[in-house]
Amino acid sequence: MDKNLQQMKNELLDFKFALDASSIVAITDSRGTITYVNEQFCHISKFTREELVGKDHRIVNSGYHSKEFFQDMWSTIGSGKVWKGEIRNRAKDGTYYWVDTTIVPFLNENGEPYQYLAIRYEITERKRVEQELQNMMTRIIDVQEEERKRLSRNLHDGLGQNLYSHLITINRLLSETDHPLLQQMQQEATQLIEEIREISWELRPAVLDDLGLVPAIRSYLTRYSDNYNIDVYFDCVLNRRLPISIELTIYRIIQEALTNVRKYAEVEEAAVTVREMDDGVRVLIEDKGKGFDLRAYSPGVGLFSMDERARSVGGDLTMNTSLGKGTKIILEVPVVAEK
Numbered sequence: 001m002d003k004n005l006q007q008m009k010n011e012l013l014d015f016k017f018a019l020d021a022s023s024i025v026a027i028t029d030s031r032g033t034i035t036y037v038n039e040q041f042c043h044i045s046k047f048t049r050e051e052l053v054g055k056d057h058r059i060v061n062s063g064y065h066s067k068e069f070f071q072d073m074w075s076t077i078g079s080g081k082v083w084k085g086e087i088r089n090r091a092k093d094g095t096y097y098w099v100d101t102t103i104v105p106f107l108n109e110n111g112e113p114y115q116y117l118a119i120r121y122e123i124t125e126r127k128r129v130e131q132e133l134q135n136m137m138t139r140i141i142d143v144q145e146e147e148r149k150r151l152s153r154n155l156h157d158g159l160g161q162n163l164y165s166h167l168i169t170i171n172r173l174l175s176e177t178d179h180p181l182l183q184q185m186q187q188e189a190t191q192l193i194e195e196i197r198e199i200s201w202e203l204r205p206a207v208l209d210d211l212g213l214v215p216a217i218r219s220y221l222t223r224y225s226d227n228y229n230i231d232v233y234f235d236c237v238l239n240r241r242l243p244i245s246i247e248l249t250i251y252r253i254i255q256e257a258l259t260n261v262r263k264y265a266e267v268e269e270a271a272v273t274v275r276e277m278d279d280g281v282r283v284l285i286e287d288k289g290k291g292f293d294l295r296a297y298s299p300g301v302g303l304f305s306m307d308e309r310a311r312s313v314g315g316d317l318t319m320n321t322s323l324g325k326g327t328k329i330i331l332e333v334p335v336v337a338e339k
Contacts, residue, residue, distance in 0.1 A: 024099060024120035030113055032056045032074075044099075044122055046092040062090035077105045077116055086123065098127040138312040145204070145248055152203035160196045163189055205251075213247040214238055217254060217272065228262045236274040242281065246333055249309045250274070250283055253317070256306050257285040257329045265289025265327065280315075283331040291321045306331075 024044055027036040037052045045052070045060050052059065065087065076083040083103045088096055099120035105113035167189040174182050200206075201223070208216035214236055221232045241247070254272055261270050267289040275282045303319070306329070310317035315333035 024122065026052075026057075026118045026120075028056070028116050028118070030115060032116075035115070041120075044091065044097055045089065046095075051092075060089040060091070062088045062096055064088040064096075073103070077103050078113060080105050080107055080111060080113060086127075087120075088127075097122060097124045099123065134311060137308050141309060141312050142245070148204045149209070152200045152206070155196050155203070156200040156206065160193060160200065163193050163196065167193065208247060208251060209244070212241050213250060214274075216247075216251055217274070220251070220255065221272070224258055224262075230258075230262055230267065231269050232258065233269070233271045234273075235271070238274050238276045238281065240276075242335060246281070246313050246335060249313045249315065249333065250281065250331065252309055253306045253329070253331050254283065254285055261285075261287045261289065261327075264292075267326075280332060280334040283329075283333075285329040286326065288326040291323050291325045291327050293323055 023038075024040045025036075025038040026034055026041055028034050033054065033056055034052050037049055041052070042049055047059065073083050073085065082105070083101075085101055086098060087101050088098050090096055100123045101118060101120045104117045104119070106115045106117065108114045167186065170182060170186045170189060174186060205216050205219065207219055217236070218234065221234055225231055242250075258270060258272075261267065265287045267287050270285070270287040273282075273284040273286075275284075307317050310331055310333070313333055315331055318330045319327065320330070321327040
Protein backbone atom coordinates (compact mmCIF):
# COMPACT_ATOMS: atom_id res chain seq x y z
CA MET A 1 0.00 0.00 0.00
CA ASP A 2 2.81 2.39 0.96
CA LYS A 3 4.50 1.59 -2.35
CA ASN A 4 1.36 2.48 -4.27
CA LEU A 5 0.96 5.73 -2.34
CA GLN A 6 4.57 6.64 -3.03
CA GLN A 7 4.09 5.87 -6.71
CA MET A 8 1.00 8.08 -6.83
CA LYS A 9 2.90 10.84 -5.04
CA ASN A 10 5.77 10.60 -7.50
CA GLU A 11 3.36 10.76 -10.43
CA LEU A 12 1.69 13.85 -8.97
CA LEU A 13 5.09 15.47 -8.51
CA ASP A 14 5.94 14.65 -12.11
CA PHE A 15 2.66 16.18 -13.29
CA LYS A 16 3.34 19.30 -11.23
CA PHE A 17 6.87 19.58 -12.63
CA ALA A 18 5.57 19.27 -16.21
CA LEU A 19 2.80 21.80 -15.56
CA ASP A 20 5.13 24.29 -13.88
CA ALA A 21 7.65 23.97 -16.69
CA SER A 22 5.14 24.66 -19.45
CA SER A 23 2.38 26.78 -17.94
CA ILE A 24 1.56 29.79 -15.80
CA VAL A 25 -0.27 28.38 -12.79
CA ALA A 26 -2.24 30.02 -9.99
CA ILE A 27 -4.62 28.72 -7.34
CA THR A 28 -7.17 30.93 -5.59
CA ASP A 29 -9.69 30.29 -2.87
CA SER A 30 -13.45 30.62 -3.38
CA ARG A 31 -13.25 34.41 -2.94
CA GLY A 32 -10.51 34.80 -5.54
CA THR A 33 -7.62 35.32 -3.13
CA ILE A 34 -4.38 33.90 -4.52
CA THR A 35 -3.06 30.99 -2.44
CA TYR A 36 -0.40 29.66 -4.84
CA VAL A 37 1.53 30.82 -7.90
CA ASN A 38 4.32 29.03 -9.72
CA GLU A 39 7.61 30.49 -10.92
CA GLN A 40 6.27 31.08 -14.41
CA PHE A 41 3.57 33.37 -13.02
CA CYS A 42 6.15 35.37 -11.10
CA HIS A 43 8.41 35.56 -14.17
CA ILE A 44 5.80 36.92 -16.56
CA SER A 45 4.05 39.23 -14.06
CA LYS A 46 7.36 40.45 -12.58
CA PHE A 47 5.85 40.23 -9.09
CA THR A 48 7.42 38.09 -6.39
CA ARG A 49 5.51 35.22 -4.86
CA GLU A 50 5.23 37.19 -1.62
CA GLU A 51 3.66 40.12 -3.50
CA LEU A 52 1.07 37.89 -5.16
CA VAL A 53 -0.05 35.42 -2.47
CA GLY A 54 -2.84 36.91 -0.38
CA LYS A 55 -3.90 39.31 -3.15
CA ASP A 56 -6.46 38.74 -5.92
CA HIS A 57 -5.96 38.97 -9.67
CA ARG A 58 -6.79 42.67 -9.70
CA ILE A 59 -3.08 43.10 -9.02
CA VAL A 60 -2.44 42.24 -12.70
CA ASN A 61 -5.65 43.77 -14.11
CA SER A 62 -4.80 45.83 -17.18
CA GLY A 63 -8.15 47.62 -17.38
CA TYR A 64 -8.54 46.32 -20.94
CA HIS A 65 -11.57 44.11 -20.33
CA SER A 66 -15.04 45.29 -19.32
CA LYS A 67 -16.75 44.55 -16.02
CA GLU A 68 -19.17 42.35 -17.95
CA PHE A 69 -16.25 40.23 -19.18
CA PHE A 70 -15.18 39.34 -15.65
CA GLN A 71 -18.76 39.03 -14.41
CA ASP A 72 -19.32 36.37 -17.07
CA MET A 73 -16.12 34.62 -16.03
CA TRP A 74 -17.08 34.55 -12.33
CA SER A 75 -20.62 33.49 -13.13
CA THR A 76 -19.27 30.55 -15.12
CA ILE A 77 -16.74 29.26 -12.61
CA GLY A 78 -19.02 30.09 -9.67
CA SER A 79 -21.56 27.67 -11.11
CA GLY A 80 -18.92 24.94 -11.23
CA LYS A 81 -18.14 25.16 -14.94
CA VAL A 82 -14.77 25.49 -16.63
CA TRP A 83 -14.06 28.91 -18.17
CA LYS A 84 -11.75 29.54 -21.12
CA GLY A 85 -10.70 32.83 -22.62
CA GLU A 86 -7.93 35.25 -23.53
CA ILE A 87 -6.96 37.94 -21.02
CA ARG A 88 -4.65 40.91 -21.26
CA ASN A 89 -2.79 41.49 -17.98
CA ARG A 90 -0.44 44.19 -16.72
CA ALA A 91 2.95 43.30 -15.25
CA LYS A 92 4.55 45.09 -12.31
CA ASP A 93 6.69 47.25 -14.62
CA GLY A 94 3.61 48.45 -16.54
CA THR A 95 4.05 46.26 -19.62
CA TYR A 96 1.15 44.25 -20.95
CA TYR A 97 0.98 40.56 -21.75
CA TRP A 98 -1.73 38.24 -23.07
CA VAL A 99 -2.55 34.82 -21.66
CA ASP A 100 -4.77 32.02 -22.97
CA THR A 101 -6.53 31.03 -19.77
CA THR A 102 -8.40 27.99 -18.49
CA ILE A 103 -9.94 28.19 -15.00
CA VAL A 104 -11.08 24.94 -13.38
CA PRO A 105 -13.26 25.06 -10.23
CA PHE A 106 -12.66 22.44 -7.54
CA LEU A 107 -15.97 21.44 -5.94
CA ASN A 108 -16.76 20.32 -2.41
CA GLU A 109 -19.24 17.61 -1.46
CA ASN A 110 -22.10 20.08 -1.96
CA GLY A 111 -21.04 20.81 -5.51
CA GLU A 112 -19.79 24.30 -4.60
CA PRO A 113 -16.36 25.65 -5.60
CA TYR A 114 -13.87 25.87 -2.76
CA GLN A 115 -10.89 26.83 -4.90
CA TYR A 116 -9.95 27.54 -8.52
CA LEU A 117 -6.99 26.36 -10.57
CA ALA A 118 -6.00 28.73 -13.38
CA ILE A 119 -3.69 27.42 -16.11
CA ARG A 120 -2.38 30.00 -18.56
CA TYR A 121 -0.17 30.13 -21.64
CA GLU A 122 1.42 33.34 -22.82
CA ILE A 123 0.17 34.42 -26.27
CA THR A 124 1.50 37.99 -26.37
CA GLU A 125 3.43 37.47 -29.60
CA ARG A 126 0.47 35.81 -31.29
CA LYS A 127 -1.81 38.69 -30.33
CA ARG A 128 0.75 41.18 -31.65
CA VAL A 129 0.87 39.40 -35.01
CA GLU A 130 -2.93 39.19 -35.11
CA GLN A 131 -3.15 42.94 -34.47
CA GLU A 132 -0.61 43.67 -37.20
CA LEU A 133 -2.58 41.52 -39.64
CA GLN A 134 -5.79 43.28 -38.64
CA ASN A 135 -4.16 46.69 -39.12
CA MET A 136 -2.91 45.59 -42.53
CA MET A 137 -6.38 44.37 -43.53
CA THR A 138 -7.87 47.68 -42.39
CA ARG A 139 -5.37 49.61 -44.51
CA ILE A 140 -6.13 47.37 -47.51
CA ILE A 141 -9.87 48.05 -47.10
CA ASP A 142 -9.21 51.80 -46.80
CA VAL A 143 -7.06 51.82 -49.94
CA GLN A 144 -9.65 49.76 -51.79
CA GLU A 145 -12.42 52.19 -50.85
CA GLU A 146 -10.35 55.22 -51.87
CA GLU A 147 -9.66 53.59 -55.23
CA ARG A 148 -13.34 52.79 -55.64
CA LYS A 149 -14.17 56.42 -54.87
CA ARG A 150 -11.64 57.71 -57.40
CA LEU A 151 -12.86 55.37 -60.15
CA SER A 152 -16.48 56.18 -59.38
CA ARG A 153 -15.87 59.93 -59.62
CA ASN A 154 -13.85 59.55 -62.82
CA LEU A 155 -16.55 57.45 -64.47
CA HIS A 156 -19.34 59.78 -63.41
CA ASP A 157 -17.64 63.13 -63.93
CA GLY A 158 -15.41 62.14 -66.86
CA LEU A 159 -16.71 59.45 -69.18
CA GLY A 160 -20.31 59.88 -68.07
CA GLN A 161 -20.32 63.63 -68.70
CA ASN A 162 -18.66 63.22 -72.10
CA LEU A 163 -21.29 60.69 -73.15
CA TYR A 164 -24.01 63.02 -71.92
CA SER A 165 -22.56 65.79 -74.10
CA HIS A 166 -22.62 63.43 -77.07
CA LEU A 167 -26.24 62.59 -76.31
CA ILE A 168 -27.12 66.29 -76.37
CA THR A 169 -25.42 66.60 -79.77
CA ILE A 170 -27.30 63.56 -81.08
CA ASN A 171 -30.59 64.99 -79.83
CA ARG A 172 -29.88 68.29 -81.63
CA LEU A 173 -29.17 66.40 -84.85
CA LEU A 174 -32.37 64.39 -84.44
CA SER A 175 -34.35 67.61 -84.07
CA GLU A 176 -33.08 68.62 -87.52
CA THR A 177 -32.79 65.21 -89.26
CA ASP A 178 -34.87 62.15 -88.49
CA HIS A 179 -32.61 59.24 -89.39
CA PRO A 180 -32.65 55.62 -88.11
CA LEU A 181 -28.90 55.67 -87.40
CA LEU A 182 -29.26 58.77 -85.25
CA GLN A 183 -32.10 57.10 -83.33
CA GLN A 184 -29.89 54.04 -82.79
CA MET A 185 -27.02 56.27 -81.62
CA GLN A 186 -29.41 58.00 -79.20
CA GLN A 187 -30.54 54.67 -77.72
CA GLU A 188 -26.98 53.36 -77.42
CA ALA A 189 -25.69 56.57 -75.80
CA THR A 190 -28.59 56.55 -73.32
CA GLN A 191 -27.92 52.92 -72.46
CA LEU A 192 -24.19 53.54 -72.00
CA ILE A 193 -24.87 56.50 -69.71
CA GLU A 194 -27.16 54.34 -67.57
CA GLU A 195 -24.61 51.51 -67.41
CA ILE A 196 -21.86 53.92 -66.37
CA ARG A 197 -24.10 55.35 -63.65
CA GLU A 198 -24.78 51.83 -62.36
CA ILE A 199 -21.07 50.93 -62.34
CA SER A 200 -20.23 54.22 -60.64
CA TRP A 201 -22.93 53.59 -58.05
CA GLU A 202 -21.70 50.07 -57.35
CA LEU A 203 -18.15 51.30 -56.91
CA ARG A 204 -19.04 54.10 -54.49
CA PRO A 205 -22.37 55.93 -54.31
CA ALA A 206 -21.76 59.68 -54.18
CA VAL A 207 -24.79 60.09 -51.92
CA LEU A 208 -22.95 58.18 -49.18
CA ASP A 209 -20.19 60.78 -49.03
CA ASP A 210 -22.44 63.77 -49.67
CA LEU A 211 -25.55 63.00 -47.60
CA GLY A 212 -24.65 60.09 -45.34
CA LEU A 213 -25.54 56.49 -44.58
CA VAL A 214 -29.34 56.59 -44.35
CA PRO A 215 -30.00 58.29 -47.74
CA ALA A 216 -27.42 55.95 -49.33
CA ILE A 217 -29.16 52.85 -47.94
CA ARG A 218 -32.59 54.10 -49.03
CA SER A 219 -31.32 54.80 -52.53
CA TYR A 220 -29.63 51.40 -52.74
CA LEU A 221 -32.73 49.56 -51.54
CA THR A 222 -34.88 51.33 -54.14
CA ARG A 223 -32.53 50.22 -56.92
CA TYR A 224 -32.27 46.74 -55.43
CA SER A 225 -36.05 46.28 -55.28
CA ASP A 226 -36.54 47.63 -58.81
CA ASN A 227 -33.85 45.37 -60.29
CA TYR A 228 -34.58 42.11 -58.44
CA ASN A 229 -38.27 42.36 -57.47
CA ILE A 230 -37.46 41.84 -53.78
CA ASP A 231 -39.17 44.23 -51.37
CA VAL A 232 -36.86 45.29 -48.57
CA TYR A 233 -38.44 46.80 -45.46
CA PHE A 234 -36.13 49.42 -43.97
CA ASP A 235 -36.45 50.49 -40.34
CA CYS A 236 -33.86 52.98 -39.12
CA VAL A 237 -33.27 54.99 -35.96
CA LEU A 238 -30.05 56.91 -36.59
CA ASN A 239 -30.00 60.63 -36.01
CA ARG A 240 -26.41 61.58 -36.81
CA ARG A 241 -23.56 61.10 -39.21
CA LEU A 242 -21.08 58.40 -38.23
CA PRO A 243 -17.38 58.29 -39.08
CA ILE A 244 -17.11 57.52 -42.81
CA SER A 245 -15.26 54.26 -42.12
CA ILE A 246 -18.21 53.00 -40.07
CA GLU A 247 -20.79 54.24 -42.58
CA LEU A 248 -18.90 52.48 -45.36
CA THR A 249 -18.70 49.26 -43.32
CA ILE A 250 -22.43 49.24 -42.61
CA TYR A 251 -23.28 50.07 -46.22
CA ARG A 252 -21.00 47.38 -47.69
CA ILE A 253 -22.22 44.69 -45.29
CA ILE A 254 -25.86 45.48 -46.10
CA GLN A 255 -24.94 45.41 -49.80
CA GLU A 256 -23.17 42.04 -49.53
CA ALA A 257 -25.86 40.48 -47.33
CA LEU A 258 -28.64 41.48 -49.74
CA THR A 259 -26.59 40.14 -52.65
CA ASN A 260 -26.62 36.77 -50.87
CA VAL A 261 -30.37 37.10 -50.30
CA ARG A 262 -31.11 37.51 -54.02
CA LYS A 263 -28.71 34.70 -54.97
CA TYR A 264 -29.65 32.03 -52.45
CA ALA A 265 -32.66 32.84 -50.24
CA GLU A 266 -35.42 32.47 -52.85
CA VAL A 267 -37.64 35.13 -51.27
CA GLU A 268 -39.64 38.15 -52.35
CA GLU A 269 -39.10 40.08 -49.13
CA ALA A 270 -36.26 40.96 -46.78
CA ALA A 271 -35.71 43.44 -43.96
CA VAL A 272 -32.94 45.80 -42.87
CA THR A 273 -32.96 47.37 -39.41
CA VAL A 274 -30.47 49.97 -38.15
CA ARG A 275 -30.54 51.00 -34.50
CA GLU A 276 -28.41 53.52 -32.65
CA MET A 277 -27.56 52.12 -29.21
CA ASP A 278 -25.97 53.78 -26.18
CA ASP A 279 -22.47 52.75 -27.20
CA GLY A 280 -22.76 51.93 -30.89
CA VAL A 281 -24.91 50.87 -33.81
CA ARG A 282 -26.69 47.57 -34.39
CA VAL A 283 -27.63 46.40 -37.88
CA LEU A 284 -29.88 43.45 -38.71
CA ILE A 285 -30.36 42.04 -42.21
CA GLU A 286 -33.01 39.32 -42.23
CA ASP A 287 -34.85 37.08 -44.67
CA LYS A 288 -37.35 34.23 -44.27
CA GLY A 289 -35.85 32.17 -47.07
CA LYS A 290 -34.19 28.79 -47.48
CA GLY A 291 -31.52 29.20 -44.86
CA PHE A 292 -28.80 26.58 -44.55
CA ASP A 293 -27.01 24.30 -42.11
CA LEU A 294 -24.18 26.27 -40.53
CA ARG A 295 -22.39 23.07 -39.51
CA ALA A 296 -22.03 22.06 -43.15
CA TYR A 297 -21.33 25.58 -44.36
CA SER A 298 -17.98 26.61 -45.81
CA PRO A 299 -17.61 30.41 -45.56
CA GLY A 300 -17.19 32.06 -48.95
CA VAL A 301 -15.55 35.28 -50.02
CA GLY A 302 -18.67 37.29 -49.24
CA LEU A 303 -18.94 36.30 -45.59
CA PHE A 304 -15.17 36.60 -45.16
CA SER A 305 -15.32 40.13 -46.60
CA MET A 306 -18.18 41.11 -44.26
CA ASP A 307 -16.36 39.72 -41.24
CA GLU A 308 -13.10 41.51 -42.11
CA ARG A 309 -14.93 44.78 -42.66
CA ALA A 310 -16.67 44.44 -39.30
CA ARG A 311 -13.39 43.76 -37.50
CA SER A 312 -11.67 46.66 -39.27
CA VAL A 313 -13.88 49.08 -37.27
CA GLY A 314 -13.86 47.03 -34.07
CA GLY A 315 -17.25 45.52 -34.80
CA ASP A 316 -18.68 42.05 -34.39
CA LEU A 317 -20.57 40.10 -37.07
CA THR A 318 -22.73 37.07 -36.33
CA MET A 319 -24.93 34.87 -38.50
CA ASN A 320 -27.98 32.93 -37.36
CA THR A 321 -29.52 30.50 -39.83
CA SER A 322 -31.03 27.06 -40.22
CA LEU A 323 -32.61 25.11 -43.05
CA GLY A 324 -36.03 26.45 -43.96
CA LYS A 325 -35.98 29.21 -41.34
CA GLY A 326 -34.17 32.02 -43.09
CA THR A 327 -31.00 33.91 -42.22
CA LYS A 328 -30.10 36.77 -39.91
CA ILE A 329 -26.90 38.80 -40.22
CA ILE A 330 -26.22 40.89 -37.11
CA LEU A 331 -23.58 43.62 -37.08
CA GLU A 332 -22.68 45.50 -33.90
CA VAL A 333 -20.25 48.39 -34.20
CA PRO A 334 -18.99 50.48 -31.27
CA VAL A 335 -19.12 54.23 -31.80
CA VAL A 336 -17.19 56.59 -29.54
CA ALA A 337 -19.31 59.56 -28.60
CA GLU A 338 -17.97 62.92 -29.76
CA LYS A 339 -16.94 65.27 -26.98
